[in-house]
Amino acid sequence: MEQIQRVVQRARDLIVSENFALSGAVSKALDLEAESALGPIAEAELEGLAMRELTGLGALQPFLDDPQIEEIWINRPNQIHYYSDNHHVVELPLSAAEIRNLTMRMLAHSGRRVDRLTPYVDATLRDGSRLHVVIPEITKHHWSINIRKFRYGRITLEKLHDFDAVTSEQLAKLKSAMQQRRSILIAGATQAGKTTLMSALLAELSPDERLVSCEDTFELMLEHEDWVAMQVRPQSAEGTREIGLRELVKQSLRMRPSRLVIGEVRGPEALDMLVALNSGIPGICTLHANSARQGLQKLLTLPLLAGENITESFLRPTILGAFDLVVFCRRDESGVRRVEEILEVSDEVLQRTP
Template structure:
């Protein structure tokens, strides 16, 4: 057994002897690691074992092995790393600034299996032949996705998507260059006015961050209820209830899907409804909720704002044969007010590409829309469109013309 493995084994034994819960008390694990390293150094004076060149580094490694994610822990702790994924024991990648990098980390099949088991032990989720996929949240708020070997060819595929929160409000997005001041001011006013806003974009385009920042503009006296497949939203709000889906149990029952959560949220006296990701038939329940007068925010995968509207008009059809386009399309047109589309460019920079207003009309079976802001030559510029619900701004004490013309943040 190599010295590093020996030290790790001794720390694990000491943790068991002291009845330490590594997940709940990492400080006690660190103390145990320091004690083991100090004992090793005393033994090295006799010549029986070699000395440790950097004791502090070795303590950090031991803590990561016992209480953290081993060799992946430094990547998890690195604020520049956005995502970590394992394609094979010797193919560990990270994303930094939207760019993919192959790391020098080499794992073993057993090591990956142990890491997955350790991560899932804190989540209450399971992974086996009958349930070969898993989505879960790690203690730090990061999202874990695992696909079991047999579904993923040759090896268990692991993704850890970190939520690197560089912005919590629209003003911060302006500083990052995601928005300009005029667009941010208009979006903030639209949230305050209670418009129904959908954020669209591809994977890793910044939809969740933008959704969080929009939600940050919701007035503090309102009550927010959110529903997600896995907890990802991070909103600073005094009155917020967060709901999460639940997979089926060992007997195949007990599943709570997003449709059930949307329906349940309506019984919780919400002032605002937020759906983290609209993917399937829950789109129908969302539209029905918003059509009842409850303001809401949601995100959806799409390549443009107009494609997002087309997708919103299609997903409800998955709810059953009795749901037809003749009902869905006009409902989308009368319910959704704005679509904000964000994307990542070739350099890895995320930015809002367009803000589109829904006119409320249907032409040739499609929802009609107009651009309010669109990116031209790398800049967001004012376009011809405007929200159809001017009265919502008036009731909130806001001047829509002033918001579209620039103005200030002072409202």
């Protein structure tokens, strides 16, 4: 590891002081290192390691490059966990200082920060992967890093059908719902495939539709021409004010959307979402729930966080006017994600929702 660091530092010095191109700087640094013997590491391997340190994310880069890996997380130094076909644990030399440096490099793209004043952060990597970081004193000892990788390629309902994530009957029903401009609530646990399904549904939009999306961090994977994507902004240590989902939803209504997307409703923004969807704009949103009915139940409780004057007699007809379908996604014990239920929202269903 020290050898790699010497090569990387020499290459950086050459780039800055002598205006070397990156590849030339690495090659020259390797020549200088060879004078003191490369040791057991082959030059080609050392060059690859040095390039990953300079242009990528060091020890994490091979895991990010592997298309079979869905998620990567770090709980402590010298160990990486990842999920592909199942849970894997890899021991490798990765010190606490290197974890901090890698985290700062990952955050540089988003402009967000993590420090003692802001000890946790959500951000997006350059490739679209989602990064979550929590540091002490919130965690007990070590920095906690989680990367949910971005899936390349256009996601469609047909592809989900090919992967057995939706049945033929569900495929037809979801396509019809998008064509009829119906509003859809997607419910499920973490990693159940909610955002993937949302992206597939939005791939059904016609080119003349104007889409506005509001998310905690950018996660949607779309190829749509008329699309305004917005994400929340946390308060900064310099005093920059926080901009949350509630404000984004209000701003979205001034952008003349023909479809509104709200990613991951967790709190009082549920009220603003219900009001927005009752204005005649069809939409899609996601929330955490253990069934389709529990998704509706959460919509009867989350808006209460917005103020004391919200009543159930107001919420029930408002939910009925906001959503047409609840789609429940589940991830089974083998890791396969499927649509388990599509529930039609009706007055009868709401009356039977506790």
